[in-house]
Amino acid sequence: MRAHSVDKWLPRLIIILIAIFLLGPIVATFIYSISTVWVKTILPSGLTFKWYGVLTADPDFIPSTLRSLILAVAVVLITMLVFLPVIFYANVYNPKLKEKLRYLSILPYSIPGIVLVTGLVQLYGSLPVPKLLILILTISAICLPAFYQSLNNAFMGDDFQGMFEQAQLLGDSKLGAFVRVVLPNIRAGLMVGLLLTFTTAFTEYVITNIFLTGQYETLKIYMYRLMNTNGNAASVLTIIFFIFLGIIAFILIKIVSSQKRSVKE
Amino acid sequence: MRAHSVDKWLPRLIIILIAIFLLGPIVATFIYSISTVWVKTILPSGLTFKWYGVLTADPDFIPSTLRSLILAVAVVLITMLVFLPVIFYANVYNPKLKEKLRYLSILPYSIPGIVLVTGLVQLYGSLPVPKLLILILTISAICLPAFYQSLNNAFMGDDFQGMFEQAQLLGDSKLGAFVRVVLPNIRAGLMVGLLLTFTTAFTEYVITNIFLTGQYETLKIYMYRLMNTNGNAASVLTIIFFIFLGIIAFILIKIVSSQKRSVKE
Amino acid sequence: MVNTDNFLSVSHLNISFNGNTVIKDLSFNIKKGTLTSFLGPSGSGKTTVLRAIAGLNQTFAGQIMLDGQDIANLQPNQRNIGMIFQSYALFPNLTVFDNIAYGLRVQKKSKAEIEKAVTDMLAVIGLTQRRDYYPANLSGGQRQRVAIARSMVLEPKLLLLDEPLSALDAKTRVELRNQIKRYQQELGITMIFVTHDQTEAMAISDDVLIMSAGELEQQGSAMDIYANPKTMFVADFIGNHNVLTATDLSKLGLVANQTDGQYIIRPELLEHVMPANLNGYAAIEGQVVELAVLGNRVEYSLKTATGHIVKAECMNQNINFTINDHIKVYLKVAEIKKVG
């Protein structure tokens, strides 16, 4: 009979505005990356792809990408081999431990990178342990909350305790039940959590830069350095970065929505 | 009959190790902040409080704190007045919109600060709009995922659609029902979300530093500058920062656990 | 003119969601001061109709008149209709007292008035001792009583109950069902009670309205619908009746005046004790192939020589047969009812 008035379109409008606000800069960066000159004019004066050539020819580009990859892969491995079993155990068997994990996952919000890193320099800087290892452990800890959250949601949908116990009652071992029953059914949440961990580790800047004081130039540190020397080349790098992360985001969205679909049908 | 073996204590041990790993640096920083000299020795050679005096006497300390506060309060206001009603509407009335919000909240993970900020400089840098406003909007958008997640959990426990509708059936207006019924029952989640938003905004570094290129020195930027000139004073600031954020974390934990208790009894 | 027979009058109600027609041209009247059950399987549209009456779904075609007033365009808070949800929807931050007082406070009643009205209502629902408890500290049955009190204290013209007992265990369900019936009778509130449980509907209702796939199947007293179902859907849904065709009946040697169609025989009307006077009775003979003793009653099935399975039911008393026995059961021929 009556059409809903303001309360129907206003929330949509707000979300659209947020999306435009966040996506606008990307578009601008892309245009900048293919501009000859673009200073104090509404539109650039000409278009070119030469900056893409300049960047990929730079001898620092590939090594810094590799360094970022090493960091990200190491963090993902730690997350999978250490954090995943702990979170499974807490979710399925030990609600008290789960409580404590909740607090732990608030911790990194309240101890931001800068506080951590100054302490890290003091405490672990002079230890006879590779600094890179300390860095990997630190970034793993920082990635824990997002990973924890993704898995938590995955564990919420089904009766995982029941499924895990049932698999054992059907004759399977604990490890077998975990691999054959638990893992396939948290796959979506696990993938989301690992991809978030990967991108966070891959794009980490503050801790890497300060703790290793430029000795370990990741892609992101390289990007900052480039920004001070060649704005257009930095834009190119930004776009490459964005496409790379965009692909990851696309995979994330595919996972999230395919999960929804299989549940609905 | 049988004691659970490895699977019982191993997860606990791992969590304790993570906690020590994260808290260790803080302790070290505190010791450094009250040390006279502490270079290449296991323990500092003497203790003093003079660095606390040095810091608070610095004329840049109070203004930079105020700038961080302005930023954080503005972001919290936007979050409360814009995001909160949208998230409520999506959660209670519009599952499809909720789906879209989920995607939006993955976005900032895949568009990290560095990508955003280079785009921001390009797109909004030359607009006739105060750069501070753009900064506030950007940081608000970045804070959205954590806020969304906190509220989402708060909306999951009770039948908020039922409660909201029931209040109207009992004669209340929509606004009345929101203020009297919805707000009090998401209080804990809302507080957690707002405090996370506040600390994220208060401690933001990358975007503020690059977008406003040092024209707006927040507490965190000041802290970095100090690190290059006076390590001990920077440690003092780190400790002050940590105590401040520790208080917020303490409040968060109190809220989270008091919420648990009231549900159980 | 409004009379008590069409206190609530719904005409030609049509409701669609995303292009699916959920309610199809539904019309019915509810008498003032009665309790009417909406009975139907899940997905039959019962709740949707309730929400339209309460004003919570406002996109529909048709007319809804309450007490002579067209309420279709009123906001939910202007209709003076109470509604009880399966989830209780109590306000967790408020005590029992404050939950019940909510509507009165919105109306800005005086403190003394509120105190009196809520105290009286607490006495009605028997929770005077729990006035300062929070909902989390109440049992499911107590919560639902508070939810009912919260609506009743506003003296609504109409109280809608949407499967209010579904979340409760069997024993509490029966208790609360009887209490709701008592409130309805004592306070004279017009109620619509949605359920998918036939026993519940029959135990509580003055009138039953049976829905299937968004359409009205039959409206009438519980006993009338049970004994004289108009459609096969109703016959199947409302009871555990034996359903037989005219051919089946004649094979079993049961009826003279056969026409085509379906006939029902209620299992409880098949008596294994021979009546004193066999005038007007027929007998069915067969082997007991199923026998379930359910405490107070016994359900059993006979297989006749013609191969029919006939369900019968009796109280758990004087059972002088057991499984595989051949027995006879007796039936008043007049009790064989044609469906429709």
Place this chain on the structure above:
Amino acid sequence: MVNTDNFLSVSHLNISFNGNTVIKDLSFNIKKGTLTSFLGPSGSGKTTVLRAIAGLNQTFAGQIMLDGQDIANLQPNQRNIGMIFQSYALFPNLTVFDNIAYGLRVQKKSKAEIEKAVTDMLAVIGLTQRRDYYPANLSGGQRQRVAIARSMVLEPKLLLLDEPLSALDAKTRVELRNQIKRYQQELGITMIFVTHDQTEAMAISDDVLIMSAGELEQQGSAMDIYANPKTMFVADFIGNHNVLTATDLSKLGLVANQTDGQYIIRPELLEHVMPANLNGYAAIEGQVVELAVLGNRVEYSLKTATGHIVKAECMNQNINFTINDHIKVYLKVAEIKKVG
């Protein structure tokens, strides 16, 4: 020696959680090839006992013998005990076929063996057409049948069912209850069926074991427990019995051989039709103060001149009285049973 009477033998079982004793010195035996129900209110410890038998709670004191073997120290995957959960606990990533095949694949059976065993089992549960469906696309009743098949295909020594029907709607509950009974009889599996629903327990069980607060109240056949409850708890829980003291009985003029204690009168044994031969019968006279027509049966209460409320129940046939009438009901004096 193992005989079929103590196929499962639990002795002096004690279980505590965080210092609370949940199961107190519980001992019982289960016969081979029977279906035993554990019946009790929620929180009485039924599920805890089941989990101990299955090996899912391994911290307890006492002995659990299955088929002559002490199983207390075996892992769940070494016990050959199946268990059905209320939540089904199907594996959402596997099809119906693969769910049922899970245990066989763990045992590394050949492909042909698995195909045959699962196909047979699909036929038993009537889901042959659904073999490639995922659990999400099945109804609740179908899911639970798959869960049961998944356990049964391994031919467990013992199948534990933990409130398997609680999440289902009323109609499906009755259907699946009968199917479970049928599987049990056809395949000869020893089953323990946990429920809090008396009717369910009585309909399905050979034996019923009633628990309250972690202790055994009574074990016996459903009918025996219903007719001869040993404790007031059982009398109260198992039926809707009238409970009267010796004094009450004498006031009502019912019994000669009074001793102290509590007596029960089953409502369905009060007949409003006068028996042909009154020998051995007593009568109770009163006013009908409650009358609920529940379709196939009628529950009513009489208020006697002595002020007692007596509950009675009959099939919905030949009801020749209505509310407020004064009527007489008849009772075999021998049916007044002492509790204990």
